[in-house]
Amino acid sequence: MRKLRQNQPFIFQQDNAPCHRAKKVVEWFAEQKIECLKWPANSPDLNCIENLWSWLDRELAKVGPRSLDELKRIVPDILEKVPKSITENLVDSIPRRINECLKNKGGVTRY
Structure with missing residues (x-):
């Protein structure tokens, strides 16, 4: 924070x-x-952070760190560059996540 x-x-x-x-x-x-x-x-996981982890995984695959030290150095750099559109889309998805969770009575959702 x-x-x-x-x-x-x-x-x-x-x-x-x-x-x-x-x-x-x-x-x-x-x-x-x-x-x-x-x-x-x-409770159902409605947190959109899982989708951000997926994005981070894809970005890491592009760089291909070869050691833990390299990974520790690269991750903060990548996270500094998360496009605003990604975070906005994730936040905007929350009402859809909640509605689908309610529709499925707390069961599995596509999210």
């Missing part, structure tokens, strides 16, 4: 996966005074 120059209050969203509920993770968020969105366990 600092990198995005986000100075206004925010609530962090995650999917309540077991690794996100680990004691150290919960303590870290508390120490940082970051409020997390309450999220039911075993």
Whole structure:
């Protein structure tokens, strides 16, 4: 959030996966005074970040890092260049995601 120059209050969203509920993770968020969105366990994943990971995978494949150090150096550079249209499309897809989830009564969606 600092990198995005986000100075206004925010609530962090995650999917309540077991690794996100680990004691150290919960303590870290508390120490940082970051409020997390309450999220039911075993809920459908409506977070569009998965689509961003797919985009990142494709961009990484174009570069083809050959070591962990190279990967660590390349990923931030690629993420700095995410086209605004990608993030706007992902955010704009949220109502469709929610509607499809409701239509499927919380079951599997194409997202």
